[in-house]
Amino acid sequence: MYSKGPKPQVIMVAAFDGWNDADQCATDVIRQLVSRYPSVEVGHINRDGYYDYQVSRPIQCSIQGFRRILWPQTTFYDITISDTLQILAQLGPEPNYGWMEYCKESLRIAEEFEVGQIYTMGSMFADCPHTRPLPLELSIEGNGSDQTVEYSGPIGIPHVLDAAADEDGFATTSLWISVPKYLGTDPCPQGTLQLMQTLSKLIGTELELGDLPRKAEQWRARASVLMHNNPDLEHFVAELEHEYDMAEKARSIANSDSPAVQQLVSEAEAFLREMPDDDTEK
Template sequence: MVAAFDGWNDACQSAMNVVRHLVSKYRSLEVGHISRDGFYDFQAARPMQCTIQGTRHILWPQTAFYDITISPDVHILAQLGPEPNYHWMEYCQESLHFAKQYDVDELVTLGSMFAETPHSRPLPLDMSRDGKAWDTDSEYSGPIGIPHVLDAMAVDEGYRTDAIWVSVPQYLGSDPCPQATVDLLAALSKVVGVDLSPMELAGKAAQWHARGDVMVRNNADMAQYVEQLEHDYDMKESARKIASQGTPEVEQLVQEAEAYLRELP
């Protein structure tokens, strides 16, 4: 089962767009939903009104489940909806009830967050399995959302779980970030064991990078800020590489970092 939630857990709707892409690309069937009653504050997640062929319809916030046929041997039960406002434990129990009904053996939660990261470098990915971060240096402590709670409850119920989070540049605003969706899909492909690479999203990702380049070129303050982010990013990547090569190289990195800090005003 692959779960993505709108709201605080999904900067630029990068995770939601993963599920939307899968639903549009593969044969998909909506197989159920979690009732809106009791889970949502309608002043925070307001219902929407639309008119179809002269008839008014009210669309209430709710979670939908889709059976997506990736291949004859691989099905994904996708969970898509707004993060609930109330009764998280009960909500997660209902989610896992759907997982049990469809013989799910692994749960994957997707999320994205704003961060101080440059658009001109690979977007950082944080991944965990069964609640344990792949990179111990990226262990998270702080406020959490419904994906973390669902992941923890699934582990307690005996499911194998993966959590995949991507960081997106905060300075580019909340417009969709196709590159983040592409990166989440690539990571999900490794978990599922099937190539889900979205060729049609590659062009949109390139356009996103180009828009970022234009914004930086036209704003001197932003250009300086991004240059600092790039430097910090490169330093961290260099540290990761050097740390695995031995003590002399680590000492050299420390000396370079100290020299850099001495040059700061």
């Protein structure tokens, strides 16, 4: 599989169609990698037992005049990024059944390719403005980072795969991008672009973006036209912008060692000192 010399580092990047992939942001990362780098299909997870075909329906198509049925399945790609880096990419619909066994099969393939780090990706709809950088949540090795947002609620297969990989001793990183739900379900190249840029920083390699920056700019422009033609939407986006800017300002103050922060801490400590002690009142 590899040329002579030191083996390249192998990482795994996984994304899944469906509930975990608002506006196709996450799965388009895999498609971008496959289209920009030398890649080959190196494995599949058998479809039977994992999919409800009334939910994830097969597709009929014609190839050179012959009928072919394409069944839902997970595909693994071996992608050559450089002489020192390979990506094992996992792409497929979220399975309907057998999630734990599905994750075990995924990790068996990861072990076969001697994967050292696993990255899971997803995207979700949220109340966020298209006029600002899209919110991105990052969790590293299950412990989280400064960008991690605490979450309790329904989860999808990326979370389960990430947890299973962590339990099996893999180094894991989870990336989730939020996209404006007021723009509907059309592809969001801005979300894919930010995921690609974040992945580049994490792996220390500038990944080829192709025409993603141009598509992202066009996406923002179309969204702005839609907004300016709808006064109610324009007002709603203005409110989201205000909330976003206030949250960024609060985050910036909290992460700084400025006099304003010191003053707030001093005032809080003084307030606590002035509070009556429960024991003295009894």
